Amino acid sequence: MATHRSCALWSYCGLRWLRVMRCCPFPGFRSSWPRGPLGVRHLSQEKQATETHFGFETVSEEEKGDKVYHVFESVAKKYDVMNDMMSLGIHRIWKDMLVWKMHPFPGTQLLDVAGGTGDIAFRFLNYVEAQHKGKLKRQLRAQQNLSWEEIARKYQNEEDPLGGSRVVVCDINKEMLKVGKQKARAQGHKAGLAWVLGDAEELPFDDDKFDVYTIAFGIRNVTHINQALQEAHRVLKPGGRFLCLEFSQVNNPLVSRLYDLYSFQVIPVLGEVIAGDWKSYQYLVESIRQFPSQEEFKEMIQDAGFEKVTYESLTSGIVAIHSGFKL
Ligand SMILES: COc1cc(O)cc(C/C=C(\C)CC/C=C(\C)CC/C=C(\C)CC/C=C(\C)CC/C=C(\C)CC/C=C(\C)CC/C=C(\C)CC/C=C(\C)CC/C=C(\C)CCC=C(C)C)c1O
Numbered sequence: 001m002a003t004h005r006s007c008a009l010w011s012y013c014g015l016r017w018l019r020v021m022r023c024c025p026f027p028g029f030r031s032s033w034p035r036g037p038l039g040v041r042h043l044s045q046e047k048q049a050t051e052t053h054f055g056f057e058t059v060s061e062e063e064k065g066d067k068v069y070h071v072f073e074s075v076a077k078k079y080d081v082m083n084d085m086m087s088l089g090i091h092r093i094w095k096d097m098l099v100w101k102m103h104p105f106p107g108t109q110l111l112d113v114a115g116g117t118g119d120i121a122f123r124f125l126n127y128v129e130a131q132h133k134g135k136l137k138r139q140l141r142a143q144q145n146l147s148w149e150e151i152a153r154k155y156q157n158e159e160d161p162l163g164g165s166r167v168v169v170c171d172i173n174k175e176m177l178k179v180g181k182q183k184a185r186a187q188g189h190k191a192g193l194a195w196v197l198g199d200a201e202e203l204p205f206d207d208d209k210f211d212v213y214t215i216a217f218g219i220r221n222v223t224h225i226n227q228a229l230q231e232a233h234r235v236l237k238p239g240g241r242f243l244c245l246e247f248s249q250v251n252n253p254l255v256s257r258l259y260d261l262y263s264f265q266v267i268p269v270l271g272e273v274i275a276g277d278w279k280s281y282q283y284l285v286e287s288i289r290q291f292p293s294q295e296e297f298k299e300m301i302q303d304a305g306f307e308k309v310t311y312e313s314l315t316s317g318i319v320a321i322h323s324g325f326k327l
């Protein structure tokens with residue numbers, strides 16, 4: 001009873017907040033319109049009051065946005081611990097693989113959409129910092145007869161340990177970003193990192209701005225996936241890369257049966273026990289089943305204008321990484 005009352009209160013506050021925000025024209029929140037190739041607003045692309053899915057439930061599109069907002073507002077504080085518990089840490093390997101696949105070059109400008117608590121951004125920063133340090137070491141090793149003073153000076157003069165690389169984390173949910181910022185402080189990430197409140201469907205960024213666009217476990221929650229893909233294409237520079245890590249279709253019948261059992265019998269129970277939130281984790285497993293297969297999603301990415309689209313299935317297809325280029 002108490003749980004239901006507190007759920008209702010959370011829903012009410014979440015919806016109130018969203019309504020207030022939608023009337024409030026502050027930068028970064030629904031500040032841009034969907035644009036076509038000529039930069040013209042396409043009224044036909046605007047959201048229509050049609051029905052969609054929230055997990056296995058049929059809801060209006062507006063309702064879906066509110067419900068998704070409420071889910072992540074509710075799980076934000078327990079989000080990281082839940083992921084480790086549910087996957088026994090496997091989600092960390094998947095995220096590492098996304099960044100290895102990206103293989104950022106010095107000066108890479110990354111936009112991580114639906115970046116939540118910053119897992120992809122922190123991995124990116126660690127990767128580029130390690131790469132930059134390695135480069136400096138190799139340069140110093142190649143120079144013969146340097147005194148230790150010269151070596152020390154070289155290290156001290158390193159003003160930008162990221163070699164010009166930057167990451168912007170963009171997420172629609174204030175609570176997820178709040179947890180992300182706390183984690184960044186705790187892990188000592190300061191430089192090269194920005195947090196922006198914004199919607200994947202209407203990104204508050206100019207055209208042709210980023211080298212790489214990532215979205216990890218985010219696109220499944222977006223109401224108009226095609227719109228989010230078009231926005232990804234718009235904000236990438238020509239030559240830029242789209243990378244998406246998302247749950248996908250399991251390709252091994254035995255794993256598939258165990259995975260179904262685990263998903264529906266264990267995950268919501270873990271959600272209830274650890275986060276006090278059965279419904280959000282029920283939504284997680286249902287939304288995974290509603291998401292298109294590897295091939296279907298590949299076609300959607302191509303339809304948004306990306307080229308050289310490929311994917312790699314990981315852990316028997318439990319997740320897949322899709323990649324595409326804006327050429
Ligand atoms: C609200 O929305 C969200 C909230 C979030 O917190 C996160 C997200 C987005 C999601 C992520 C960032 C990733 C988080 C990861 C997952 C959701 C989990 C993905 C699932 C797995 C990696 C496990 C895959 C499972 C299988 C391949 C099937 C094998 C299953 C078993 C061996 C266990 C089978 C167990 C039963 C059928 C029930 C009886 C068991 C128990 C009661 C004990 C519980 C057992 C465990 C905790 C062990 C679980 C075992 C594994 C994880 C082993 C995995 C093995 C392989 C991958 C081969 C979000 O949107």
Ligand SMILES: C[S@@+](CC[C@H](N)C(=O)[O-])C[C@H]1O[C@@H](n2cnc3c(N)ncnc32)[C@H](O)[C@@H]1O
Binds near residue numbers: 116176198199
């Ligand atoms: C499962 S979390 C993924 C977080 C992070 N990328 C990770 O891998 O851990 C999904 C995130 O998508 C965000 N999200 C949902 N709909 C969104 C939208 N339309 N625009 C931007 N972010 C959205 C949620 O707020 C949440 O932080």
